[in-house]
Amino acid sequence: MRQVTVLGSCGAFPEPGRACSGFAIDWDGYRLLLDLGYATLPRLLAHWPDGVIDAFAITHEHPDHCVDLHGLFRIRFYGGQRESRLPLYCPPGVLDRLAGLEPDTELTAVFGLHTLPGSYRVGPFELTGLSLPHFVPNAGIRLQAGDVAMAYTGDTGPDPLLAELGRGTDLFIVEATDRDGEKQRPARNLMTSAEAGYWARQAGARRLMLTHFWPGNDRVAAVAAASAEFGAEVLAADEGLAVRLG
Numbered sequence: 001m002r003q004v005t006v007l008g009s010c011g012a013f014p015e016p017g018r019a020c021s022g023f024a025i026d027w028d029g030y031r032l033l034l035d036l037g038y039a040t041l042p043r044l045l046a047h048w049p050d051g052v053i054d055a056f057a058i059t060h061e062h063p064d065h066c067v068d069l070h071g072l073f074r075i076r077f078y079g080g081q082r083e084s085r086l087p088l089y090c091p092p093g094v095l096d097r098l099a100g101l102e103p104d105t106e107l108t109a110v111f112g113l114h115t116l117p118g119s120y121r122v123g124p125f126e127l128t129g130l131s132l133p134h135f136v137p138n139a140g141i142r143l144q145a146g147d148v149a150m151a152y153t154g155d156t157g158p159d160p161l162l163a164e165l166g167r168g169t170d171l172f173i174v175e176a177t178d179r180d181g182e183k184q185r186p187a188r189n190l191m192t193s194a195e196a197g198y199w200a201r202q203a204g205a206r207r208l209m210l211t212h213f214w215p216g217n218d219r220v221a222a223v224a225a226a227s228a229e230f231g232a233e234v235l236a237a238d239e240g241l242a243v244r245l246g
């Protein structure tokens with residue numbers, strides 16, 4: 001099985017019945033998680049009930065992308081699964097941020113940190129993290145396995161590196177926050193759905209999945225705006241949605 005399953009699709013804070021950013025990747029039995037924001041952990045445990053996870057990649061230290069990693073730390077630390085440390089690929093700020101939630105214990109008792117940006121061999125994948133513009137350091141993540149690639153932006157403003165991150169991907173997961181007044185802001189750290197479509201086209205991606213919707217936004221309208229720029233298949237991330245890769 002080669003697929004990505006959406007654990008959460010909301011930006012900033014979750015809507016009722018939804019969660020913030022999180023994507024579970026299954027690739028021939030290898031299990032990789034991208035981001036673990038508010039309310040994703042129960043969905044992760046439902047997706048992989050035996051709790052076995054091979055590696056994590058977290059794009060940045062904002063809680064809507066990483067806070068449930070702390071819950072997972074507690075499962076491993078207090079739940080008796082401490083045999084080996086979990087590989088964690090992320091900018092250094094992620095563990096620094098979460099450390100404040102656990103004053104008595106080092107998070108590195110559970111996680112083996114590999115810093116992004118950078119490139120690593122991760123199971124079947126070549127994992128590459130590229131720095132993208134955001135309020136804090138954010139690493140967009142590209143996964144290449146043989147001739148199949150996918151990529152995920154995390155949170156980003158418009159940037160030519162997006163075309164490199166998503167170059168020729170089978171699936172490009174791009175944030176489409178569509179916050180009010182976004183295009184008028186002097187510094188761009190988030191995008192519109194139309195910009196997501198534009199950059200997915202620059203990348204030559206085969207399919208675009210929009211995510212990180214501001215709560216309450218019209219997702220059908222977001223897909224329409226992105227489609228007008230992208231000109232190919234656009235999906236909207238939705239909790240529980242599974243998309244085949246390759």
Ligand SMILES: [Zn+2]
Pocket residue numbers: 060062134155
């Ligand atoms: Zn963010």
